[in-house]
Amino acid sequence: MNVHANLTSGALLVLNSGSSSVKFTVFRVEPEGREITPLFAGQLTGIGTDARLSAKTAAREPIADESWADRDTGSVPVLLPHLISWIERHLPADLPLMAAGHRVVHGGANLHHPERITDDVLAELETLIPLAPLHQPQNVAAIKVLAESRSDLPQVACFDTAFHHAQPAHATTYAIPRHLTEAGIRRYGFHGLSYEYIARQLLATHPDLATGRVVVAHLGNGSSLCAIKDGTSIDTTMGFSVLEGVPMGTRSGGLDPGILIYLMRKFDMDVNDLERLLYHQSGLLGVSGVSNDMRVLLGSSDPHCAEAVDLFCLRVAKEVSALACSMGGIDALVFTAGIGEHSAAVRAGVCAHLEWLGIELDRARNAGDEALISTDASLPVHVMATDEEFMIARHTVDVLTNRGDARHGPAAQIEGASGSGEGCCTAPAQAQET
Numbered sequence: 001m002n003v004h005a006n007l008t009s010g011a012l013l014v015l016n017s018g019s020s021s022v023k024f025t026v027f028r029v030e031p032e033g034r035e036i037t038p039l040f041a042g043q044l045t046g047i048g049t050d051a052r053l054s055a056k057t058a059a060r061e062p063i064a065d066e067s068w069a070d071r072d073t074g075s076v077p078v079l080l081p082h083l084i085s086w087i088e089r090h091l092p093a094d095l096p097l098m099a100a101g102h103r104v105v106h107g108g109a110n111l112h113h114p115e116r117i118t119d120d121v122l123a124e125l126e127t128l129i130p131l132a133p134l135h136q137p138q139n140v141a142a143i144k145v146l147a148e149s150r151s152d153l154p155q156v157a158c159f160d161t162a163f164h165h166a167q168p169a170h171a172t173t174y175a176i177p178r179h180l181t182e183a184g185i186r187r188y189g190f191h192g193l194s195y196e197y198i199a200r201q202l203l204a205t206h207p208d209l210a211t212g213r214v215v216v217a218h219l220g221n222g223s224s225l226c227a228i229k230d231g232t233s234i235d236t237t238m239g240f241s242v243l244e245g246v247p248m249g250t251r252s253g254g255l256d257p258g259i260l261i262y263l264m265r266k267f268d269m270d271v272n273d274l275e276r277l278l279y280h281q282s283g284l285l286g287v288s289g290v291s292n293d294m295r296v297l298l299g300s301s302d303p304h305c306a307e308a309v310d311l312f313c314l315r316v317a318k319e320v321s322a323l324a325c326s327m328g329g330i331d332a333l334v335f336t337a338g339i340g341e342h343s344a345a346v347r348a349g350v351c352a353h354l355e356w357l358g359i360e361l362d363r364a365r366n367a368g369d370e371a372l373i374s375t376d377a378s379l380p381v382h383v384m385a386t387d388e389e390f391m392i393a394r395h396t397v398d399v400l401t402n403r404g405d406a407r408h409g410p411a412a413q414i415e416g417a418s419g420s421g422e423g424c425c426t427a428p429a430q431a432q433e434t
């Protein structure tokens with residue numbers, strides 16, 4: 001694996017590999033990594049069932065929508081080399097692929113910063129597979145496939161856990177015997193790349209809030225919330241695994257742990273049964289019995305779908321209050337990710353439980369495309385587009401141009417925001433980044 005090459009200019013591939021999909025974005029990197037601009041993005045979905053590639057340019061013009069079912073043998077390692085050659089065929093002639101950045105869900109107790117991937121780093125990532133069985137195997141598989149097929153390509157791992165690393169011990173510790181905490185049974189937190197991006201955007205667009213107390217609700221396929229104070233993660237709802245906190249598409253969110261003991265005793269469930277139940281059969285899908293997709297639930301007349309949405313909204317609202325408590329107050333609430341950015345109904349459902357906190361949504365603003373969706377008298381509630389891929393690209397370039405070390409720490413987490421508008425991926429590098 002190439003660990004020495006420095007990035008100057010060329011194309012940068014960002015990969016976010018999930019259990020049944022691989023999302024990718026290709027960026028143009030200008031000399032010395034000063035500017036990062038998206039060229040095209042897409043996803044390979046339905047891996048294992050009916051793989052399909054779709055992709056669009058940065059101007060949202062479709063460049064692919066094709067079935068890859070004929071080459072689908074149900075795994076990321078088989079399809080990824082095809083994806084890499086498809087990407088290379090679509091690059092401008094003067095822009096060779098010169099590096100890859102990966103979203104890696106778990107960095108464990110030791111990996112707190114984006115890391116250039118070496119054999120040692122890869123070995124450490126593999127040890128973390130049991131901690132994130134839904135995501136980590138796919139993240140590791142993508143790194144290995146690229147290392148085999150393009151050993152010349154430097155690769156960087158960016159961790160979902162890293163943004164939460166500086167949380168105080170009372171936020172990361174479970175009330176279990178100390179030797180288990182010391183063995184790594186602690187709260188790590190996830191979706192950190194998304195929270196880091198939002199913190200940067202806040203600094204660019206709302207500097208007053210960037211130094212205040214903000215609860216960010218990342219509501220997507222996986223959902224979590226984070227308390228960000230002065231640009232730093234103070235507390236978050238996901239913990240040891242991506243199961244804690246609010247219910248998700250197919251994940252349970254927090255449960256009374258006594259339920260697990262009962263299920264094992266009463267229904268003879270083993271570890272595989274529990275894993276299937278908690279990761280794949282619960283959440284919105286489990287409660288509705290219909291779908292894990294919020295759009296389907298909101299469009300359904302089935303009372304179980306309405307029940308799932310209501311439960312989700314209440315659980316999110318309760319976490320907003322809990323996180324406000326962790327920060328000693330709240331100056332703003334931000335909604336982001338698929339549901340948070342696009343569902344006015346869910347935002348209204350959540351905020352209806354938070355009137356006591358001084359939150360009041362403006363109906364018209366919430367229904368429209370406004371960034372500020374609360375009334376003028378309310379505690380501010382914002383909708384902001386997240387961009388985990390941009391964050392990965394930024395970190396990858398910084399690591400490969402040796403600017404990474406200067407960016408670590410809370411101030412670095414929000415320094416150098418693009419100022420280029422929500423959801424926009426172009427971010428000139430800052431002069432002070434050395």
Ligand SMILES: Nc1ncnc2c1ncn2[C@@H]1O[C@H](COP(=O)(O)OP(=O)(O)O)[C@@H](O)[C@H]1O
Pocket residue numbers: 219220221222249292293294295298337338339342343
């Ligand atoms: N207009 C919408 N209304 C309600 N929910 C939506 C809408 N658009 C997307 N979603 C929800 O967003 C989820 C995906 O969120 P996203 O952040 O893209 O997830 P991920 O990146 O983790 O796959 C979908 O499962 C869907 O339920």
Ligand SMILES: CC(=O)OP(=O)(O)O
Pocket residue numbers: 105160190191220221222223242
């Ligand atoms: C951490 C996590 O849950 O990620 P995702 O939302 O991509 O499933």
Ligand SMILES: [Mg+2]
Pocket residue numbers: 220221222
């Ligand atoms: Mg996501």
